[in-house]
Amino acid sequence: MESVLFKAKHSLIDQSLHARLGAATTNGDGFGLGWYARPPGGQPLEPPFRYRSVRPAWNDRNLREAARAIHSPLFVAHIRAATDTPAQETNCHPFRHGNWLFAHNGLIRDYPLLRRDLMLMIAPAYFGSLEGSTDSEVMFLLALSFGLENDPLPALARMVGAVEETGRRHGVAYPVNMTVCALDGSRLVAVRYSSEGDSRTLFHNTSVRHLRELYPDDPRVAALSDDAYLLLSEPLSELPGAWEEVPEATAIIAGGGELRRYPFAPIAPGP
Template sequence: MCRWAAYSGEPIYLEHIVSSQTHSLIEQSHHATEAKTSTNGDGFGIAWYGDRPEPGLFRDILPAWSDCNLKSLARQIRSGLFLAHVRAATGGGTRRDNCHPFVHGRWSFMHNGQVSGFERLRRPLEALLCDRLYSARVGTTDSELLFLLALHFGLDRDPVAAIETMLKHVETEADRLGFETVIRFTAAFSDGARLYAVRYASDRKAPTLYSAPLGRGHCLVSEPLNDDRDAWVAIPDGSVVLIEGHEIAVQPFGGWAIERRVPELQLVAK
């Protein structure tokens, strides 16, 4: 399982999440505490928004802890919205095209989780993509394909509905092929104005997701960035998070999540 962190708010240096916290993303790349494996050394990436609508992107196959360029960039780049990811490969080779985040136009996307039986699903799912989106597929991971499918299902029009439709379609396609897939999907994605996250699993064992204020903004992470556990709120399984401006809201995601209440998370970050 991978580790990731995302931030939205007043511009900060990327190092506040990537390298300077006691349990920063670089620290998690070789000592994760809430993942199946403690090492996430199969590459890394950051996508950040600045003055242009499309995000900047830097990815490499080196372990995050050994890349001096990452620390230097994180120290110099300020952004009010960015996504950062360290990878532990569960499918697809260790190559730059398979490193998260993935970007297309103004959208950025990163994922922690997996789709069981993906090799059986890959061809029929890729066949759904139009030529424009199919030609945008440069890697081999399930994560990149899920992102492109979300674009196919209307990420620009209704991001949350597009993700839900995409996940349902993957499950339906597995049923058509005669097997049951297990989807574990904790993802963050952004259009440069809003930051979204979804925590979902078809077996209700989704990878972890936490939220906390950071300065004059808010961050979402796979696991807390420091030892102040009281500051971090665990996002329930079957939830969607939206951060826009200074407001953060958490709502149920997917049909089975409607019975679960999360009133303590429907708040405004000051």
């Protein structure tokens, strides 16, 4: 993880201090890592691991030590700028349930006004997993309630549809702004969407060749297979042609050596 978190020119640590494309330039209200270990012998994946802290990412010495030590086939890292909820460990992303990890950039507008109605939509099977007070965790548990574990894209579309319908009942014109990322150990599902059509940014690498150009002296990057990929809020460098922006109202599923795009539209709740 050290290569992505610390060594790139515009690494995640640099972004936590000097974000160029985000809503907040400084993201110092905590951070989190989530990663998967793939045991030898073809055994099933264990539930993912997490390391979360309310310290700013740039000021946590243990993060640098962990990043040097952790090697994972699939991981997610997140830096937080709090909106309507406090800086506390249970509010730091990624959130976890079973084999799933979930991270979110953006917000539910007027969340304190909508919070009660949204929480009542969480299925009893998932409500006990609620630990913090963020809109992001509620979005995750709603997506699980709508079937994330079985069919991720329709579940995320129903989650967004439920939030928008709730928001508009309360007079909120543009309830949702999000890029979200959900992982289950074998694939990564991401969506860029907002009610107003002006979402947080999202990029992916165009080829491993460009990654090798980014890290010419890193033997771990040199050893990457040709189907490796990165999905990021901001590019790690200004290398021409290395990054492709994910369009508005688009979903991505990456895994098994493929990265596929789909149009994304909310699904309104039924009567």
